[in-house]
Structures are given as structure tokens and as C-alpha cells.
Amino acid sequence: MTVTLALFGAFRDLHSAPTLTLEVDGDSIADLRAQLCAHLEATGKADKRGLVGVSAFASDTALLRDHDRIPADGQLAILPPVSGG
Numbered sequence: 001m002t003v004t005l006a007l008f009g010a011f012r013d014l015h016s017a018p019t020l021t022l023e024v025d026g027d028s029i030a031d032l033r034a035q036l037c038a039h040l041e042a043t044g045k046a047d048k049r050g051l052v053g054v055s056a057f058a059s060d061t062a063l064l065r066d067h068d069r070i071p072a073d074g075q076l077a078i079l080p081p082v083s084g085g
Helices: 009-014 029-042 046-054
Strands: 002-007 019-023 056-058 075-079
Touching: 002 009, 002 029, 009 046, 019 029, 029 046, 029 056
Parallel strands: 002 075
Antiparallel strands: 002 019, 056 075
């Protein structure tokens, strides 16, 4: 499945564009999370894998958990944790 991830926060440094397209084997958010970690490893950005583990994935309408399916349109955002003040 082809997934296009909108990148926010610390993930904007991962790619020259505001989105990243990945081919995911599987259809769950957990599968996507694993594929993104593999992509980071392959592109020399393994230090961001921990951030993937604590980040949320969202569709246009909902936050998605690891057991949820990737939406049919493959359009998602990855949202790293933030702090404010």
C-alpha cells in the first residue's frame, strides 16, 4: 500500500519536501510505524526511530492507534509530541 505522510515538527528535517511517500507491507498503523523505522535506518536517520515510537498518526478525521487500519486513500500525518509554555 502506498502511504503519503505529512511531516510535522521534528519530522520536517527528515525529507526535503513536507511529505514522504512510503510503500507499506500490511495495512495497519503498526505496519506503517515499522516501515517508517526501516526507512529511517536505511537513510541514515536511525536516531529518529525513538521519536516514531512516541508519535501519533492521524487521518483527516481521527488519531489512529497501532491496531487501526491505514485509510484507503493512504493520506496520513505523523505528529510528534510537543511541549508548550
